Amino acid sequence: MIGKLVVIGVGLIGGSLACALRKAGAVGEVVGVGRGRENLELAVRLGVVDRYALDATAEVGDADVVVVGTTLGATRGVLERIAPALGPDTVVTDVGSTKASVVAAARAALGAHFPRFVAGHPIAGTEHSGAGAAFAELFVDHRVILTPVAETDGRALARVRALWETAGARVCDMAVEDHDRVLAATSHLPHMLAFTLVDMLACADDADDIFAFAAGGFRDFTRIASSNPEMWRDIALANDTALLELCQSFSARLARLADAIRAGDGAALELSFRRAKEARDRCLIPEANARRQ
Amino acid sequence: MIGKLVVIGVGLIGGSLACALRKAGAVGEVVGVGRGRENLELAVRLGVVDRYALDATAEVGDADVVVVGTTLGATRGVLERIAPALGPDTVVTDVGSTKASVVAAARAALGAHFPRFVAGHPIAGTEHSGAGAAFAELFVDHRVILTPVAETDGRALARVRALWETAGARVCDMAVEDHDRVLAATSHLPHMLAFTLVDMLACADDADDIFAFAAGGFRDFTRIASSNPEMWRDIALANDTALLELCQSFSARLARLADAIRAGDGAALELSFRRAKEARDRCLIPEANARRQ
Numbered sequence: 001m002i003g004k005l006v007v008i009g010v011g012l013i014g015g016s017l018a019c020a021l022r023k024a025g026a027v028g029e030v031v032g033v034g035r036g037r038e039n040l041e042l043a044v045r046l047g048v049v050d051r052y053a054l055d056a057t058a059e060v061g062d063a064d065v066v067v068v069g070t071t072l073g074a075t076r077g078v079l080e081r082i083a084p085a086l087g088p089d090t091v092v093t094d095v096g097s098t099k100a101s102v103v104a105a106a107r108a109a110l111g112a113h114f115p116r117f118v119a120g121h122p123i124a125g126t127e128h129s130g131a132g133a134a135f136a137e138l139f140v141d142h143r144v145i146l147t148p149v150a151e152t153d154g155r156a157l158a159r160v161r162a163l164w165e166t167a168g169a170r171v172c173d174m175a176v177e178d179h180d181r182v183l184a185a186t187s188h189l190p191h192m193l194a195f196t197l198v199d200m201l202a203c204a205d206d207a208d209d210i211f212a213f214a215a216g217g218f219r220d221f222t223r224i225a226s227s228n229p230e231m232w233r234d235i236a237l238a239n240d241t242a243l244l245e246l247c248q249s250f251s252a253r254l255a256r257l258a259d260a261i262r263a264g265d266g267a268a269l270e271l272s273f274r275r276a277k278e279a280r281d282r283c284l285i286p287e288a289n290a291r292r293q
Numbered sequence: 294m295i296g297k298l299v300v301i302g303v304g305l306i307g308g309s310l311a312c313a314l315r316k317a318g319a320v321g322e323v324v325g326v327g328r329g330r331e332n333l334e335l336a337v338r339l340g341v342v343d344r345y346a347l348d349a350t351a352e353v354g355d356a357d358v359v360v361v362g363t364t365l366g367a368t369r370g371v372l373e374r375i376a377p378a379l380g381p382d383t384v385v386t387d388v389g390s391t392k393a394s395v396v397a398a399a400r401a402a403l404g405a406h407f408p409r410f411v412a413g414h415p416i417a418g419t420e421h422s423g424a425g426a427a428f429a430e431l432f433v434d435h436r437v438i439l440t441p442v443a444e445t446d447g448r449a450l451a452r453v454r455a456l457w458e459t460a461g462a463r464v465c466d467m468a469v470e471d472h473d474r475v476l477a478a479t480s481h482l483p484h485m486l487a488f489t490l491v492d493m494l495a496c497a498d499d500a501d502d503i504f505a506f507a508a509g510g511f512r513d514f515t516r517i518a519s520s521n522p523e524m525w526r527d528i529a530l531a532n533d534t535a536l537l538e539l540c541q542s543f544s545a546r547l548a549r550l551a552d553a554i555r556a557g558d559g560a561a562l563e564l565s566f567r568r569a570k571e572a573r574d575r576c577l578i579p580e581a582n583a584r585r586q
Binding site: 124145178189194198200202203212233234236237240248251253254255270272274278279 | 417435438476479480483484486487488492494496497499500501502503504505506507508509510511513514516519520521523525527529530536540541544546550551554555557559563567569572574576
């Protein structure tokens, strides 16, 4: 049971976590904090939070848990602002898509309070955003990755884990670097490829023709290119090391594929396509796994 | 009205066209031809075709229309086999995903009969294959691209157009090279990128970890990597010119994106991501256009 929860950035993720904890009766009071009064008023109206405040510093002193649900680019500034006002036992966590940058920012910003910071990343989302998109079931059966470091306080970690489990998530711990590498592969690189392809086609002379003849495969493949540009700018910059390494591996493989096409090497093409199909069919059975991930 | 229709290769596409024409009462008799007796027996049982034959040459002499629904790699061999047996007015068409290679094969294989060959490509499909996957509504509101050339007989073209319109499709003509370029952009390159990504991750040491943390975005992005490897080998080889050119443009753009990440150039990243998002949101409104494409 959490007495007071402060959610800074009441968007899809922070808002849904608040909804889930309120619905489970696991929290006494939820205070939403943000810069947009309209979104915060909506959050109160929809019952996502109990009340809201525009200034986090006045709210975090007696909070049991503070969830930073802002964009990656804003996280460091938020942590710096709240650091002097945090109560001695207040646990701070975040929901950002990259972890090395967040952990570094927290270490720098929180100082002596850093052991009570637990970096986290729920693998869940929809294409919608804002408090209006929040719903209590968003995390049910989804994974949440926590990336504690050597200094992280065991009780703080347990508290954050319990909070996500209450929301229905399957929580696991991972090293910071492993998280960033795995997410670069499954999420950040695919987004870069989709953005790059659609941008390339949009800039073509016959862009209208091209899009007019796009079929279902193109629609699925490029869905993630409709994601929020600022958010993905921040992610690309925050996870630059892992992402650049994967971009390079990918480019080398694409060059090898082009070589095979140029050489008319059907066997090499078929081998690569078959390996991909088998891996995907084996690892991503839509019906069985979709709800769990 | 078609008296006798011969469908060589009773798969998803050829079978669905047969179903649609039978359902519309637009065809007297449909004969399915193929190498797999089991699939052909299924096609008869399901009412996709009236009867079947293992040898096309005995069937095409009195056929009004022959639809070649085999894979791209098999098309030339099929055309060579049926060429001597075609009736003088028999119209031949195909459904392959690339057109320059098919038109060249038809010109070489059909000789004097080439004017009665109309190259076609329905932009429709599902992830399933075989006669069991065929259904009459597959082409409703989907586009079919025909790529007539200078020699193409006007009546043959009109006949093939009418056939697809009867199946509910929106038919348009396109130059062979334009077709292959547009399809390379909207379909062939995306497939290469998806196959390359999944194959790369499948070959990684921590492949299991990576797939275990894949979320919905990855699932959508890689859906086309579950496509048929032989079919895509054939397409990549058949459309090599357009595809290699696009692979090169894509690689150059991805390198520029990597440069921007390396330089911490958030403005360049955001600009590219925003252009992509706006193009996709503008051109591919799922609700409005999905059924039409």
